[in-house]
Amino acid sequence: MEEAAELGSYLPLSFKSPQEQEYIAFLWDAFETNYTHGKYQFAFLAYHMLTMSFIYFNIWQIKQTEPGDFAKGLIGFGKDVEKNLLEASTPFVFSTVNERTILRFLKLIACDNGQIGTYAKLVDDRNDTAHPNGNIFFSTQAALDAKITEILRVVDEIQTHSRPVIERCYREFLLRSADAEEREYPDPADQIREVLIHGKYLSQRDIDICLAFDIESLNEHEGIEEIKALHEALAEEYKTDVPSGAA
Incomplete structure (x- = not known):
């Protein structure tokens, strides 16, 4: 059970709607209840749904940060599906x-066919x-x-491949937020919480990547002092004592 909880660090810290938060909480409860009562087959189903949610959040970050690449990834989809995914709000x-x-x-994000097959x-x-096939595939803890x-290995592998997307997402956020008078929230902590963490569905693992970002690469930007203030606010609120393997 303790190892299973690691998946939580790959899932968003906050969501755009209460319904999304309630859904993830429901899946965790379904997993824990079935695991505790020895209903391992159903516990797996809930855990799989949490894992697929993690994948959806990663693809969403690609859609937001690399919209051109995302659009190219829709080649081969029907027009209705393509329209639905391009206009998706969640x-x-x-x-x-x-x-x-x-x-x-x-x-x-450079996952090859072999990895995707896995x-x-x-x-x-x-x-x-x-499916009701008469088999109990997970009869023991x-x-x-x-x-x-196995699932956590896959999740960490996908997270590692997502690093360039998260780094670009954070860089763009810092540059867009460099002017305290023009951005959504003057206070750095508010801007971090509402626009970055909440708006981009960032997980703790994503934040660990942001915390490792090379701020000095932006030293020539006229808003560097405010950029540093934003980065410091992120570290103050979200830095963990346990290092992330994905960071």
Whole structure:
């Protein structure tokens, strides 16, 4: 159970709507309740849904930060699906697309076909588990724990590939927020919380990447002092004592 909780550090710290927050909390509760009561098959289903939510959030960050690449990734989709995804206002719109198909977007962060094939195997495991086929694939805690270890390896691998997207997202945020009189919130902490963390669906792992950003690379920018103030506000509010393997 303790290892399984690591997935939480890859999920957003805040959401755009209470419904999204409630949904993730519901999945965690479903996982923990079934795990505690030995219903490992159903615990896996909830954990898989949390994992797919993580993937949706990563693809959403690509959509926001690299809209041109995201649009290219829609080649081959039907016009209605393409329109729906381009106009999406929430990451959960991706759930309308077949899970195996949505994994194709991970090519935009340099995941190769072999890696995506491995991720798709998790979808196959979910499909096998969710159908009334007379089999209990996760009948023991050890079996589920082994699968959770595998899932967390996949999640961390995807997070590592997402690093350039997060770095660009943070750089653009800093540059756009460098003028305290022009940005949404004059106070650096408010700007960080509302526009970056909340607006971009950032997880603690994403924040760890932001904290490692080379601020000195922006020294020539006229708003460097305010940029440093923003970065310091991020560190003060969100820096953790435990180093992240993804950072």
